[in-house]
Amino acid sequence: MQTITDEILKTIREAVDICTKKLPFDRTVNAKILERTEHGYIAALEGRKLQVEDGGHTDCSKNDSVRITIPQNDLSRAYVQGKNHFSKTR
DSSP states (O other): OOOHHHHHHOOOOOHHHHHHHTSOEEEEEEEEEEESSEEEEEEEEEEEEEEEEEEEEEOOOOOEEEEEEGGGGGGGGGEEEEOOOOOOOO
């Protein structure tokens, strides 16, 4: 059985999560390139497809894992920052 304190903490966490998604700060997220377009790429990120600009120094192919920068948390200004380079661990 949960105590009133547990319920209050849960409600506070949920409110903070909702608020932080709307704050105007820059975010960088991982995404997957789905296709190349005339002005950039279509990328899969956070459960959606999004048109993103080419960052100017990236040449990506379909299925590449990339980092997308979202200035001031505004998805309409998102651009490809670069490819993800994962190192193999032993």
